[in-house]
Amino acid sequence: MSPLLLGVFFALGAVAASFAGVLTARLHTGQSFLTGRSRCDACDAPLHPFSLIPIFSYLATRGRAHCCHARLSPFSPGTELLLGGLFVLAYVQLGLTLALPFLLLSLVLLLSLVLYDLSHQILPSPLLALFVVSSALTGYLLVSSLSDFVSSAIGALFIAGSLALIHFLSRGRAMGFSDAPLSFGLSILVGPAAFSGFIFSFWIGAVVGIFILFMRPKGSRMGIEVPFAPFLAAGFLLAYFTQWNPFTLVAALS
Numbered sequence: 001m002s003p004l005l006l007g008v009f010f011a012l013g014a015v016a017a018s019f020a021g022v023l024t025a026r027l028h029t030g031q032s033f034l035t036g037r038s039r040c041d042a043c044d045a046p047l048h049p050f051s052l053i054p055i056f057s058y059l060a061t062r063g064r065a066h067c068c069h070a071r072l073s074p075f076s077p078g079t080e081l082l083l084g085g086l087f088v089l090a091y092v093q094l095g096l097t098l099a100l101p102f103l104l105l106s107l108v109l110l111l112s113l114v115l116y117d118l119s120h121q122i123l124p125s126p127l128l129a130l131f132v133v134s135s136a137l138t139g140y141l142l143v144s145s146l147s148d149f150v151s152s153a154i155g156a157l158f159i160a161g162s163l164a165l166i167h168f169l170s171r172g173r174a175m176g177f178s179d180a181p182l183s184f185g186l187s188i189l190v191g192p193a194a195f196s197g198f199i200f201s202f203w204i205g206a207v208v209g210i211f212i213l214f215m216r217p218k219g220s221r222m223g224i225e226v227p228f229a230p231f232l233a234a235g236f237l238l239a240y241f242t243q244w245n246p247f248t249l250v251a252a253l254s
Contacts, residue, residue: 006088013087014054014080016108021076024115027124043068054080083111089241099141106134106189110233113182117229123178132181135189142191152194156187159198179228186232190240199246201228201235 022038038047045067057066058077065072086107094100109131113123136153143149164180187194205228212226238244 001092005091009087009091010084011054012104013084013107016087016104017080017083017111018052018054018076020083020108020112020115021079024112024119027116027127043070055084079111079115083107086237086241093241094142097141099138102134102138102141103189106131106138106185109134110186114230114233117227121227122176123182123229125178128178128181128185132185132188135185139188139191148191152188152191155194156184159187159194160184162198175228179232182229183232183236186236190236193239193243194236196244196246197232197236197239199235200238200244201232203246204234204238205231 038052043065047067053060055077058072058074061072063072063074064070087104090100090103090107094103109127113127113131116127117123139152140149143152160180160183163175163183164177167175167177167180183198186197190197205226208231209226
């Protein structure tokens with residue numbers, strides 16, 4: 001693998017993550033995510049081009065806004081690092097193939113969905129539909145035959161149906177209905193790793209849930225709603241890029 005190409009894909013991922021942040025911040029607000037100056041969250045001043053360089057701007061200003069010196073959240077550069085790394089992994093996994101651009105597009109859409117779900121606890125239908133279509137195209141290009149793709153689609157329907165059933169049985173308290181089509185897109189994207197990703201999602205959700213319960217103030221009786229989309233994304237991508245089998249891991253630890 002060429003170090004130059006690895007750097008190019010990392011930079012592309014970081015830029016795409018910055019765009020995903022703008023997209024999710026402006027979606028359904030009446031603002032265009034293609035035009036218009038970005039503004040400082042603290043003082044609303046238009047951002048200088050120097051402040052818009054992914055990761056570098058945050059490091060160069062030591063985590064402070066260039067215009068008003070307000071402290072910035074490390075969340076944005078964190079997502080840029082994350083998607084940059086995922087772009088590199090995708091390139092390493094697939095090489096320069098026809099499926100690669102569709103996988104990269106799926107990753108950008110997935111990040112946008114996760115960011116929106118974290119902010120609003122809902123998955124916007126337009127982004128969700130685009131993600132399912134992009135994932136289906138990626139999954140089709142990654143399999144060797146139509147029968148393999150049909151098998152992946154049947155498995156994806158089973159996983160999506162399981163989450164839809166949880167939604168209806170709990171009357172929406174345990175899980176949102178939009179997690180079902182998201183899981184369908186993720187399942188058909190990762191193909192044979194879908195079932196492992198499904199299990200990892202619940203494991204990751206359980207660990208994070210227990211941590212949140214321990215961090216909750218003592219005596220608090222308030223319920224905590226945590227969006228499940230980030231756990232689905234983490235679980236399925238973990239299974240896809242590592243090809244770990246959860247049953248093998250359990251056997252090794254026992």
